[in-house]
Amino acid sequence: MSLINFEAQLDAKTVYLIYHGGCPDGCLAALILRECINKTCKPRSLELIPTAHAERNADKVTDDGSTAIFVDVSPTVEDEQQLRKCGCVLILDHHSSATEAQTHLQATLPHLCNFSD
Numbered sequence: 001m002s003l004i005n006f007e008a009q010l011d012a013k014t015v016y017l018i019y020h021g022g023c024p025d026g027c028l029a030a031l032i033l034r035e036c037i038n039k040t041c042k043p044r045s046l047e048l049i050p051t052a053h054a055e056r057n058a059d060k061v062t063d064d065g066s067t068a069i070f071v072d073v074s075p076t077v078e079d080e081q082q083l084r085k086c087g088c089v090l091i092l093d094h095h096s097s098a099t100e101a102q103t104h105l106q107a108t109l110p111h112l113c114n115f116s117d
Contacts, residue, residue: 009088010041014063019071021050026072029092033071043067053095058082074098074116075105083109091116 017033020026037046051057051073056080061068065087068075069104074093075083079082083089083105089112091102 007041008038009067010043012044013028013087014066015043015046016061016066016068016093017046017071018049018051018061018068018073021052021073027048029071033069048076053097054081061086071094073104075107077101077104080105080108083112087111089113 015037017030019030019036034046034048037043047060048102049057049060053073054076056078057070057075058068059082061082062085064085066085067088067090067094068083068086069090071092072094074091074095075089089105089109091112091114092101093116096117097115102116105112106114
């Protein structure tokens, strides 16, 4: 998946925007993405989910074929099974502490794109 067909991953889909809650950069990233998605795409629904680092972050991702976008936080290895329900998973996270989990998930989830540093 590339950003070329990004809109197709959002239109008529349930979109979960999972962000680092209680953190200025996580909250701002979620706000910016929410505004962009609502202005340029037509998701079936858009749910913002605050979370923290090193927790299971995908428990509220429940719709098959949905899109999960992680900003300023990453899914953990324990989230892998839940993320298999998604049609698309995107990660935008600058925290190097998540690199190992990101690498594992990239190897096991072909529908995951990691745009992290």
